[in-house]
Amino acid sequence: MTFDIITLFPKMFDSPFSEGIVGQAVGAKKINLSFWNPRDYTSDKHKSVDDRPFGGGDGMVMLPEILKRVLSDIKGKNQPKKRRVVYLSPQGALLNQKKAKYLAENFDQIVLLCGRYGGIDERIIQTEVDEEISVGDYILSGGELGAMVLIDTVARFIPGVLGNEVSPLEESFKDNLLEHPLYTRPREFEGRGVPEVLLSGNHSKILEWRKEQSILRTLEKRPDLLRESTVTDEEMTQVAERSSLRKNVAIGLVHYPVYNKTGEVVATNVTNFDIHDISRAARTYGVDQYYVITPAEEQLAFVGRVLDHWQKGRGHQYNPSRTDSLINTQLATSVEAALESWGAKGCHLVATSARQVVGPKLIGYNDLRVLAIREPVFILFGTGYGIENSMVRQCEYLLEPIKGRAADGFRHLSVRSAVSIILDRLFGSCY
Numbered sequence: 001m002t003f004d005i006i007t008l009f010p011k012m013f014d015s016p017f018s019e020g021i022v023g024q025a026v027g028a029k030k031i032n033l034s035f036w037n038p039r040d041y042t043s044d045k046h047k048s049v050d051d052r053p054f055g056g057g058d059g060m061v062m063l064p065e066i067l068k069r070v071l072s073d074i075k076g077k078n079q080p081k082k083r084r085v086v087y088l089s090p091q092g093a094l095l096n097q098k099k100a101k102y103l104a105e106n107f108d109q110i111v112l113l114c115g116r117y118g119g120i121d122e123r124i125i126q127t128e129v130d131e132e133i134s135v136g137d138y139i140l141s142g143g144e145l146g147a148m149v150l151i152d153t154v155a156r157f158i159p160g161v162l163g164n165e166v167s168p169l170e171e172s173f174k175d176n177l178l179e180h181p182l183y184t185r186p187r188e189f190e191g192r193g194v195p196e197v198l199l200s201g202n203h204s205k206i207l208e209w210r211k212e213q214s215i216l217r218t219l220e221k222r223p224d225l226l227r228e229s230t231v232t233d234e235e236m237t238q239v240a241e242r243s244s245l246r247k248n249v250a251i252g253l254v255h256y257p258v259y260n261k262t263g264e265v266v267a268t269n270v271t272n273f274d275i276h277d278i279s280r281a282a283r284t285y286g287v288d289q290y291y292v293i294t295p296a297e298e299q300l301a302f303v304g305r306v307l308d309h310w311q312k313g314r315g316h317q318y319n320p321s322r323t324d325s326l327i328n329t330q331l332a333t334s335v336e337a338a339l340e341s342w343g344a345k346g347c348h349l350v351a352t353s354a355r356q357v358v359g360p361k362l363i364g365y366n367d368l369r370v371l372a373i374r375e376p377v378f379i380l381f382g383t384g385y386g387i388e389n390s391m392v393r394q395c396e397y398l399l400e401p402i403k404g405r406a407a408d409g410f411r412h413l414s415v416r417s418a419v420s421i422i423l424d425r426l427f428g429s430c431y
């Protein structure tokens, strides 16, 4: 593999590539690095490579003729090759392991164009560049550091660059999972041991443990990756059950204290829809318990009758799947009673609201998902015009509201819809 690097600062590459795996690969001629300095292609006495942007503004722009000359020279000297011209740019697709593997496997010449100043003339991107690649959502002063990152990660996929050829495929991002935790000697370090299974010598149990840890870590740290992994639903369910994932979540539907449309604090009526539809959503997303919370005796009696009908009575005989959807649905007279009934010690209480309420810490969906993987979380949903403020303030967290997309700001979801959307955002996308 040849990397042709177009840079105004070729010396920047000396130190990073004089040692380590890439250094050895260069020494062993597994990869070849060639540098092309645009300054060498100038014809004026100042050796200018840039000029002011048309339309004004900060930052000089690298001249198209100079870059074209460099690129023509590279292309002219290297025929025929499976070549890819890459412009390192914050506007490109983010570099990842899949892209590195693709580049290593499909090309034998990668031209890396390192911009400087405000960037390069757009017409070079349009006519000469095959793709733009970014190394992160931040601005670097030049493409050189990005090019180094790209060379390092692509080189690892080139046969013979790593001593052990299978290892790049056994690291994080294999099948879109992060790697399991690693341990070495001593067996005990500052009072912390090593998981027993790793000392057992039982290879299949070790593999099973590592796979499970990989899935768990990915869920915790990068749930977005799981969407494209081939982890099966069965594997996910197994890991979820063993790690008590999802069983760590209970939800409560608060009928008191909530606001009515004039801002008074009231108790609302329980609706049949809310009992059934929220039970079904809760069961579908593996929520441990769903509490219908109301202090009103006649409402408690009503919910009790509905639950009895479907859990034990004629409804059960008529439609057993309804019974199944209601097995985790319970009644509670208050939020405190629901928390006590659930019994999860040290659980985090999270309010949901369409309004901003000062007090609890605002938490996003990713953070709440990560929290719920390890610790119990009780999420409260309000009926009427939302949970009363002092109740919200008793919660540790306030979940980011669902914003919707309506141009006029309309966002009056039924609580049933809100529960489903929130459960899906928390647990639907990652497994």
Ligand SMILES: C[S@@+](CC[C@H](N)C(=O)[O-])C[C@H]1O[C@@H](n2cnc3c(N)ncnc32)[C@H](O)[C@@H]1O
Binding pocket: 059, 087, 088, 089, 090, 091, 113, 114, 115, 116, 117, 118, 119, 120, 133, 134, 135, 136, 137, 138, 139, 140, 141, 142, 143, 144, 146
């Ligand atoms: C200061 S930046 C120019 C940024 C440009 N004005 C913009 O806002 O998109 C100068 C050069 O650094 C490189 N660069 C900056 N950030 C980068 C990133 N995140 N990934 C890859 N290259 C980057 C590009 O080659 C770019 O031409």
